[in-house]
Amino acid sequence: MDKEGTAQAFRNHQAPDVSLVLISTVIALTVYFVINRWWRRERWEKYGVKHVNVGMYTFPEARNRFLMARPELTVGFSSDTPVLITRDLDLLKQILVKDFNNFSNRGTPIPTKSPLGQGLFFLNDSDWKRIRQLMSPSFSTGKLKRISIHVQDAANRLSEVFQKCAETGTNLKLLHTTGQYTSSIIAKTAFGVAADSIGQEEDDQFTYFVKNIFKKRSKHSPIFLAILLAFPRFRRFLTFTLGLYFPDPITSQSTDYFQAILKETIAEREVAERQGSRHVNNDFLQSLVSTMVASEEKTTAEDKSEEKKTPISNGSMNCSTSPKKTISTQEIIAQSVLTIFAAYETTASTLQFCLYKLAQNPEVQEKVYEEILAVVEHEDPTHEELAKLNYMGQVIDETLRLFPPLVRIRRQAVEARTYGPITIPAGANVEIPIKEIHRDPSHYPDPEVFDPDRFSAENKSKRNPLAFIPFGQGPRLCIGMRLAYLELKIALVQVLRKVKVELNDTTVPRKGEEITTTYTLIFPRSKEPIELAVKFRGE
Template sequence: MDIKDSDATLIFTSNLPLVLISAAVALAIYLVTSRRPHYERWEKYGVKHVNVPVHQMPEPRNRFLMKEYGPTVGFFTHVPVLVTRNHDLLKQILVKDFNNFPNRGDDLPSKSPLGKGVFFLKDYDWKRIRQLMSPSFSTGKLKRISTHVQEAANRLTQAFEKCAETGSHLKLFHTTGQYTTSIIAKTAFGVQADSIGEEKDDEFTFFAKNIFKKRSKFSLFFISFLIRFREFRRFLTYTVGMYFPDPCTRTSTDYFNAILKERIAEREKAEIQGSRHVNNDFLQSLVSTMVTSEKKTAAAVISEENAASTANGSAKLEKTITAEEVIAQSVLTILAAYETTSSTLQFCMYKIAQNPDVQEKLFQEIIDVVEHENPTHEELSKLHYMEQVVNETLRLFPPVIRISRKTVEPRSYGDINIPAGAVIEIPIKEIQRDPAHYPDPDVFDPDRFNEESKAKRSPLAFIPFGQGPRLCIGMRLALLELKIALVKVLRKVKVELNDETVPRKGQDIPIEYLGFARPKQPIELAVKLRAD
């Protein structure tokens, strides 16, 4: 199978005049909006104000701001933006005063269902969908699906063993992506995705891996420009119908739309007919809710009065969801399960290959604690050093490098005043590499997360899954997948770097940050069997 994702190239070749006109309009908007009155500067609110280039990507921008101007700094785009790693301020925004910062500061203009996923939803819709999704990630549900995780981890281990036996290098992200996609396909949608260890991905895995566009430097520059003008980006996406600003590939979008519509129709029919042999998975849970709400009302519309009272916390959330929303949450779940967990497992394997002493200490803990072929939840909870290793990996390579919140009403916290409508950017990567809390922050050191070290730090110094009510809903599933994979694989093999691996022994691999961490070259490890 060969999908040629040339969306960006086609846009620039066939619609070059439109792109140039769009760029000119965006530039005009910038020149007009950049002439803002003095009162819009952050000094008025007790915060250092800086001007930032319109084209600068968020990650290098925030890294520069934190280094040059300290923990809290402000600038303006189309709205006032406050970037902070101040823990007292973060505690207010993410936890204590959450009701004033309930929504993310950015949406995702997209023709794909992804833009309507719970990650981007706001206010009542976020509360409603979050509540409907939560039971699928409960402790009881995780215990029931752990059998599927164990089976996938067994196939992952066999892939590592095969590389050890043949002397070939393991393509790390390729294989870990197959592992995590196999789990979510089976446990959430009842779909078989059995390509773990194979050179060629199965269809489901292939489209999951290719859901995001791979952009050129020129297109990335233009996208960074559009990020500053969100309404203009929405105009290009929804009114003009351009696919270029969309982060998702059309091929993957079409594939998941088609397969999910088919599955939903099958599940809906079975539910209406009262079939009790339907799958007890994530998709079925949402479809059951959809069918129930359709029975209550043909329109399945919540009144404005009910929505308003719910926003004030005085009414119960309605258990309703549309087919379109089911697809959106499903696509988001597929993407999150694939990208974040497989990336973390990749970096974890890479760092323990770089640090043989860490790998041996981890192996010894597994041997001492895990007595069963399939580790129990109780045994996993006792793997304290493994938890330190995973946390240190998440510290260095958080699944999402920044999050944001938008202010509803003005707030004052000490000398800092935040106006209504301001966006708060929370630079997770910079928070977790702050030398004030992590000496030699670029060094991999799992002992940063022993009990003594953790007790000396603020909990807000480590937020790889966010914090507060919008904490990542799939966090516990991700950690379960990571720990089971590490137990299964490391009992059987060692992972190593040598003079032929990527990177070579003694070297580091360059990392790029485009919303999340990615190595600039695919990591390839050497694998050796452990003696029985």
Template sequence: MDNPAASSSLGANTSMALIFATVAIVVYFMTNRRRERWEKYGVKHVKIGIHRIPVPLWEELMQKHGPTVGLIREVPTLVTRDLDILKQVLVKDFNNFVNRSDNMPTRSPFGKGVFFLKDNDWKRIRQLMSPSFSTGKLKRISTHVQDAARSLGKAFEKCARTGTHVKLLHTTGQYSTSIIAKTAFGLQADSIGEEEDDHFTYCAKNIFKTRSKFSFFFVLFLIRFKRFRSFLVHNLGLYFPDPCTKGSREYFTALLTDAIKEREAAEHMGSRHQHNDFLQSLVSIKIATDAAAAKSTEETTNVPAVPKKTITSEEVIGQSMLTILAAFETTASTLHFALFKLAENPDIQEKVFQEICEVVEHDDPTNDELSRLHYLEQVIKETLRLYPALAFITREAQESRTYGSITIPAGAAVVIPIREIHRDPANYPDPETFDPERFNEENKAKRNPLAFIPFGQGPRLCIGMRLAYLELKIGLVQILRKVQVELNETTVPSKDEKITMDYKSFPRPVKPIQLAVRLRDEQC
């Protein structure tokens, strides 16, 4: 009799062998079909290995070959930290570089997020999302941010009283997801300071997660071959090349699908108790455009034109999932690195504390008080300089362009290595030193604005930038007015020990940071 287990194993091995054979064929043709070299475009051409993690690679290229190099991946790729070229790409000639060259090969709605959209789809969704991040919206959101920040401050106080270390990214992640759950979706995620995350927070933290060493290195290899990776995900339905974890994808898709249906039903019934959040604004737009399309269909036998302001359910879910991830990465990651650098530099931490005491007179800092915390803002910006949430971004050339002696051919990818720009000695002398004075008014005035782009630059500047600064400022005020964060022999890292960074996905310390916390003798 046949052995079912053996047959299953044989089938799995056959499938894996087929994948590797396909990969080998793809590699052969893709590495041999391009004989083009970057020298013809006025750029130094370099060769790279297949299994190279992008961020350390960009650092190595800049150190060995200068500010601008060319290489061949799936398409010709220009890597540059030349600020004059970047001004053209990101700002002046934006219409030629409107699209990112990277995509999101996923079966999840996450791939419909505005970060990955192109051309008119990007413009349409960006316009629909912009009102959700207006000044008026931020003022209403600030109440929820204050609530979460108070809970964050209490969590640090509790650690100080019990003598336990703060698991930084764990706790700051709970803070950021608590805010986005409430302000974007009207949900409660109340695990700030708890050992275990609530389900929303857990899934937000694990939207992207490397499932195995094999998956990581195979996906790293596939980054060079976007169309083939997309084929594996969308045509063959394979799971491991998809960067979105199955659990998070299914949880948020189900959660948001139900929420959209409930809110559509409530709005059709004229409910006066609608939510005033990000999700509701997109649902209201969807309802309005669905009604307009239906009316157009009734009035004419011709196929109606798609309204300019329209959004599908899948796109609503995509923007929502992207907002969750962006909020977590920008706020949680930056806040945790800021606290680490303050623990590492107690003199700077004391200066921030004194400014808070001088400026903030209320239990919850007002918008005016936040605007006058200039040194605190310098600390945040210096943290973003050293640890930008995205170490690099990309653009795609629609048509060939020549800037000085360098030509960027049509179809080429432009890699903008934010981390390397921020650590370029030409922009920041002694770049590895944490020095908030780099961002005082005098020093900022001397520096090219393109030398600091943690949120990107130009029309594709991060739409949630102001919300991120709001969350960072309020969170730091509520923590630092109550406690001091410290490094000692028992913390991770220990005092005077350097952290080692991992750039497999987003910037992370190899060993998660844990800080000691001490109550302040005098609080303000």
């Protein structure tokens, strides 16, 4: 199917059968009201926490605004499970770092049948530990240095797009282009796939399906349906028990596309690995395939060795029960789909907002440019030069403060824990409102102001480290964080050394105006796509 036909099929599949939606909604609402009437909900007062009735504030963003307007740092409410929401940084240090083993799980899983739901971000307990250990080498410093050539290539092509806009006087559609940049990098560095649409009006097929992994909420969707789907328990019931498609946030087209190309690629690489072929690809996917083959061969060898052992007196074999560090084909697919989306989403969004804030603050942009001239001596910046771009790092961090890639995360208590007057019962979810913490005036005076000096070494030393957690904190810190910084810094170097970005009366927003931020699930978005003017240096 050609791209136009694929896109049309995708759009056609977005509208669920109206009668099916109506029937399912009536059933789910009936179940909800029955359970809501008879289900005994946990009250937080007995745990030393102010209990708040969130009422109709079912959408997380509206709910968090409602709760964060309260004077208490920590409050509790009842949803599908008891939920504690806190801005108390000392309490968060206990949960995310010191007592991590009791809060290692994220709680409510994403209600999807897509492999994305089995990705590292959503895994729990021993599965998370096993997969994290297997994936970590793919994001080591050595690996990042080896793949930086691909990042440089994509950044050079990105710079050419900006220069072309400067030549033609055309405004640049920011997220469209930064998305093509990050998609190109992850396709090449992780899977050996060429995605070459940077600067093109139409996305290549890989990028198209990356951008459309999540369903887009229709403005015509009934409000009661939207409210219903805000309850995770019932969304999972509709998805897994009733087997319905519309509550699943992941598009089946993207799932089918990525599963197809990944299964084929994994099969080819597995055959080559077993035949002892030299690795043509030195990427993320190859490292997981090599791990799978090596662990299977080791297990086979151990099983043959066990067969030769003499049975002990009770008739059982003297075999090891230690867990094997292995990974299955389906798990490789799940981690691959998650990596594709996470690497695309976080960096594309952050680069967009960073360039927007630089256009809005030309004096900051000029300071970044001067630092590039002073530090970067090579056409392609080295890792050592990138590490010395301290002010650029401050600009990126200030962007991440205002627009964290994830606006909130959760942890679930395995066992009850008491910290001072507060007890967190077993099974309770702790919600960490990253966006609200990042904009708390007690940590950041005038929090809506863009000020990279907040992240100078001196100012950072005076602030609690938990006041800045765009990639999480503790052992579940985002595994791809360093790759994101690498992509952001190289892109900014290659773009800003050639051109400058501006706001004027033709851009979106216009000079003097502000963007309106909305949220897709837990990801920040500009309500109106940002478009910037581009000028050559010296103009």
